[in-house]
Amino acid sequence: MSDAKGKLFETSEKFPQTEYWNDSCAVKELEYAIDRGATGATTNPVIVGNVLNQEMNLWEDTLIKWIDEMPDATEEEVAWRLIEQMAVRGAKLLNPVYEKTNHKKGKISIQTNAKLYRNADAMAEQAIGFGDLAPNIMVKMPTSAAGIKAFEEATFAGISINATVSFTVAQAIAVAEAVERGLKRREEAGLSNENITPVCTIMVGRTDDWVKEAVKRDNLCLDPCALEYAGVAAFKNAYKIYQERGYKTRLLAAAYRNYFHWSEFIGGDVVLTITQPWQEKINGSDVEVKERMDRPVPEKYLNELKKIPDFIMAYEEDGLKPEEFVHYGAFVKTINQFLGGYESLLGVIRKLMVGEPIRK
Template identity: 50%
Template sequence: MSEYLGKLHETAIRFPDTDIWMDSCGEEELNYGLERGIVGATSNPIIVGSVIKNELATWEPRICALIDENPEADEDEIAWKLIDEIGALRSKKLLPIFREFQGKKGRLSIQTNAKYYRNTGKMVKQALHLNSLGENMQIKMPACEAGIAAMEEVTYQGVSINATVSFTVAQAVCVAEAVERGLKRRKAEGLPVDQMAPICTIMIGRTDDWMKEYIKKTGIVIEPEALEWAGVAVMKEAYRIFRERGYATRLLTAANRNQYHWSEFIGGDLAQTINYSWHKRLNACQVEVKDRIHDPVKEEYLQELNRLEEFHKAFDEKGMRPCEFETYGAFQATLDTFIAGYDDLCRLIRGYMIYPLPAPEPSLTKAAAATQAEAQLKTRQQI
């Protein structure tokens, strides 16, 4: 019998610089991951919505209690109280790792309101609040012009950031430079930086998604397999630059779409956040766990990808200016998804506000009560 509980567990043990995270703050997901060597986790309103639905017996009573305890609060206020509470609670599962690695690992990334993407001040204010929820929080903000300015400021104030809604080398370099400026300001005032752990995500699967959408829109025909390597190429280029320049910020891969999004980065000094479904798939796969971080993307794939203007924007360090980040197709699509996910969470809470739970019927069996609760949830989701 193997000493490893799957391929990701083997990666975590054999390549400790290649951090494996769970792209969820669900209890089942975190327990599964912690048994297999994860050293970080992520949260956002979409994830929180999934956690509530998967753990309804736990969170439905708490939603109702929050509504009762805050009679003048609207659905947005209740949503953020819930996001705060789940984030603070689940971050505790990672505290032993956080303390063992003195802040460099064991963090829960929690996201500011995606609707604030144009407002630096609002992001800074919320980031400081979210950071206060636990000693091992890491605050996610979008890699757009306003978000990058916010990252510099909160880094100066001692917050470890995680840049999100990020798909390109240009975004990653701008994030890293902003963090360097924030750290320089802290050091100039004698403030500690040794336990800070800034991260920049590149959502490589969504980079691939956008290239595929782009060729649909333009009618360009290219080698299909090349499209599976766009995000890998972008990430490897960003990794090369980060290593050459010695940035304090580490890179994080996200949004897995194929096994390359894990296997091609084994051996790198970076992190990978992987959702529960892909954890299970990769743990059960037959791909060899070996160092591939310095393996180049095949030249034939790069030649195909270089025919796409949108790939140049993603791959070239100067492919876009910060003022252009929020007009990039992958940014627009992902931001829209994040905001829609937040709206879904608010709609779920609205259902409990407008249609309070009826008192349980003593005569119902547990099975009947569960069926009734499921039907009520479906009704609330349709509001």
């Protein structure tokens, strides 16, 4: 059975502490993943736009109905109704996992408005509002200095957060510490922390992407094999610190670029959120499913990486200060992509509002 369902199912059977999530809320993709051991899902503005394009036949009539029912609504109001309903639909598909695991797994992450990444109060307010959508909702927010404040407030309100737009050890530690402050405040207020399951994403593939760009920018000549380990090295260093300090937050690896972003984390008490194309590649591979989380990055590659200033920023605990998070190259590129994806989604809604046909 394990061979028939692929390597990710085998991973979930042998290493249940290494959770695997579907990096999308598309129905067919989520069903594929759940059947192979997935225990959660993630979304963001780009994902929602892509899912809408894939499933326009399922959503167009509903969107037109909402537009007619809400004659005063802006495209943003309609878009957020769609985003929320996609999350609710995914939450329902994951509910059996949620119930089976006593509410520890089976959750879906919905992301706050990317435009709010500088506004802690607005992010926290939206995050807390999302908590009413379904019992198995988590909330993603960007890991800016404002995001760190929002993580604490949302945690105090009982929200399981998913810190995103995060690429560095410094961000991961700031997130975990913010969550700990929120949990402590809940304890002092006599509130339970039992069902709060926070995660902090490190977008390992985007860490790789940025380090490679920095190498070109700085005209460095390095072993190209080392560059495939940048995100892995940052993730493993953050994991070591998390384990030593006993944070309740768990690390989540996202933005896959090579199979190391799965294989090197097997055996860790972590989450791996994977797009369907990468799920299919991994499931069809002949890579052995064995524990590698505690295996260090080869020293020769780590020494090469440490010649890159932007890698040091990602790898060292004090590589960045919170006020510098939004200026790190990977953050700049990713938040702009998220903002662009959000604007593209609004553009689709706007076309429907003015009666422009979507389906050809």
